[in-house]
Amino acid sequence: MRAPDAGQHRLEWPRVVATTHGPVRGAHRHGIDVFHAVPYAATPTGRARFAAPAPPESWTRVRDASIPRPSMAPAPTRDRIGDLDLTAISGPPWRPGDHQDYLAVDVWAPAAVPERRPVVVFVHGGGFIGGWGGAAAYDGTSLARHGLIVVTVNYRLGAAGWLHLPDAPDNRGLLDVLAALSWVRENIEEFGGDPGRVTVLGQSAGATIVAALLAMPAAKGLFQRAISQSGNALGAFTPAQAEKVTEALATAAGVEATADGFAAVGDRDLIRVVSELGGLDLTIGGVPDPMLGLSPFAPVLDPASIPTQPAESITSGMDLLAGVTTDEANLYLVPTGRDGDAEAMSRALFGLGTAALARANTALGGRTFRYEFAWRSGAFGGALGAAHTVELPFVFGTAHLPSLRGPRSLLGIADDLEQVTAAVQRAWVGFIRDGDPGWPPNDPAIRRLGVRLPVQRMAG
Template sequence: MTVSATRQGPVRGRTSRDGVTSFLGIPYAAPPFGTLRFREPAPPEPWTGTRDATAHGPTAPHAPYAPPFDVLIPENDIAGEDCLNLNIWTPAPGPGARLPVMVWLHGGAFTNGSGSASAYDGGAFARDGVVCVTLNYRLGADGFLRLPGRPDNRGLLDQIAALRWVRENIAGFGGDPDLVTVFGESAGAMSIGALLTTDAARGLFRRAILQSGACHHFLRPKSAELTAARLAEKLGIEPTAEAFAAVPLPELLPAQAELRAEVNARPDPARWGEAALNMMPFEPIGPGLALPGPECGVDLLIGSNREEYRLFLVPTGRLDVLPESKLRAVTAAYGLDPAEALPVYRAGRPGATPGELLDAVATDWFYRVPAIRLAESVPGSYLYEFAWRSPRFDGALGACHALELPFVFDRLQDPSYGPLLGAHPPQALADAMHGAWVSFAKTGSPGWRAYDRTTRTTMTFAAGPDAGPVGDPRARERLLWEGVR
């Protein structure tokens, strides 16, 4: 057992045979319930004696993923109110080492996920000389529902509180508080996109890695109010903090999940606002698109997967049955002229079905184009695309959303990734991708040329001859989105 100090008191972790010490379930804020429900995160209470930190703490309340995603996406659920906690993996517990720090923000559409899933074990980062931190933040209504008299974006406030805790305490675990990289995927990356323009987060991290998410996913206040009104209607209550606090979690959490299903089944902008396109009724709330610009002061590594949207089309069976009329309607809803845009996408994919074309268009709208816009806004940023295709679902799953995660964390053998990865994923690709993330955290460079509007250098992570940097991939498709997204 190993003991390290925090401002709240000492914690006891466990050291593995490979020399990595883990400290699990350390509270960075008080339990967000009772009088603290739907409020800013409050500081954690100090403790007497040495706190055991050898087991994960409670996760933020959430409903399980609906099938088939419940078996495809890593998830865990640990009951308890003390859910605002974090986990640390370090090769050098104790002050003095001053190692780079990486803080992970998990995905899950702002309604699911946790920092304690085995999929996010930070041991490989610690093995390679980085102090890795993962954390929980409030989800769904508790984290992102707009409520009168309560702060918006409570989940983001939790993330900021965790980053402050890291700044104040990580030196005791061998980390350098001035060399923090925050990294996240999907909702975690979208959170970082919001943090980049949030004054309260300024100075809390030096670098950021955004995987499959950037700055374009948010709800304007009026859209967020539509979500709150509909959730209150489903529960038969007034849309107030007091009324929602009185609803037992076993009733609130399923209602949240049903709400997202309603958005997917009936994506009417008059009913949902921006959520009709984002398909997420719980998101960061803001007045409009905010890109950080050259004055950002944060080194950025940004990217997406080549076939992100297949995760939502293939396991559900929609890829093969989607009609041309639906493809044209969605393309138009995204702001493109189907008559102009679809021939361009078809030219790059001879013989593609409407479902396969929808994957390409939706992947660009949700993930690739927002990544490009962020890279364009902050000179010196690095851009990547993950292109390795999973053999699952007879190869149709492709380079889908979340598939890069086991490569980033170098955890190809974690059973929770098996349903996405299939058999025999390439370890060499994990070595390359995980190594690039470590290099970026240590030096500010992942190992290829920065993105600019002339060369548009994009690193392709793939197996075999397709791997390596390329200039302006799929340029004609990118140009379709100029002035649109």
């Protein structure tokens, strides 16, 4: 065997795995096998950007999946909110031609384990406009060292994934995640995973997608447990709200408000017109905008996928870990200097929908574990607090990343990151492995995690 090259990634003992579409070669890094950008669906181009996902073309030669490479869905750059550095969770800027095969997964697996391991599938956030499953903060190495198979998923973003069109299926980004879960069911055993012990985990937009999956008959049996971190199970647009976005975007792009019309608009131009879209008043017929103007996209109520709000559509309960951070809205207010009622904004965006999902799951016989993440970041002089997304580095064990540390970075300057990581991972791994995060199910008291400083609890 050739000695490993010196450098950022130590490669040794590469493993080849036969997937249903072709063989892939990963990298072995310090006891963990890693596979990057493995396609689960064909890359949608042209008119196909607005179609349901299709299987990827099969291959026969071994595909090199050993080195991280750009695989981001077309999206605007969202590496900052105001003065806050978010590069660790945003990924690199999207550039045409760089990001091939973006409907793909990354997989981390403990090497040479004798028994099949529990699986966690992560669906990233980003307001349905941005995000990338391969971002540095979502590195699955730490969770894999706890004996889990970790899968991170990319899905279509922006107009390609979520624009409501009369001649295309709704919620194409959701259909992508459904296709990725089907890929996991068919392939994860080859990576050492147990297809009967799959937990789907989503944060923010990803958690809203998880709630929608709970309501979809087509998703039944693809996973056995779910984790919702700061999602909104009451966050789908009505058709009228979605149509208003479609009309505004079609006018801005100078095309008909159809998939055939938008097919003529390239990815770069589509991103531009979405980014230039002014604030739309999406409160229609007394129904408020569930995104509060932060994004023109959300899942759309649709008889074929989400007939009513996800919290009102689920038909059976399961093991569910669901929670929020104490100061969710601070992410949008503090770094930008915006004024606003942070508590009301937090409740509307995340608190009410999370509470509704928890109640629905419990009422249907599911075991529900609720939490509130209360660790306060010291960023912006301590004003950022327990803001939206702040729990993610602790879940993944990536709080040590330099881009997360500093006075204008997500975690600020702190000396208790290892202790908080250990406590959070103990709860998340216990839930994924055994359905036990460390406290009783269906407890009226919400478990507060990561407490370091006194905080005012957000009502749910």
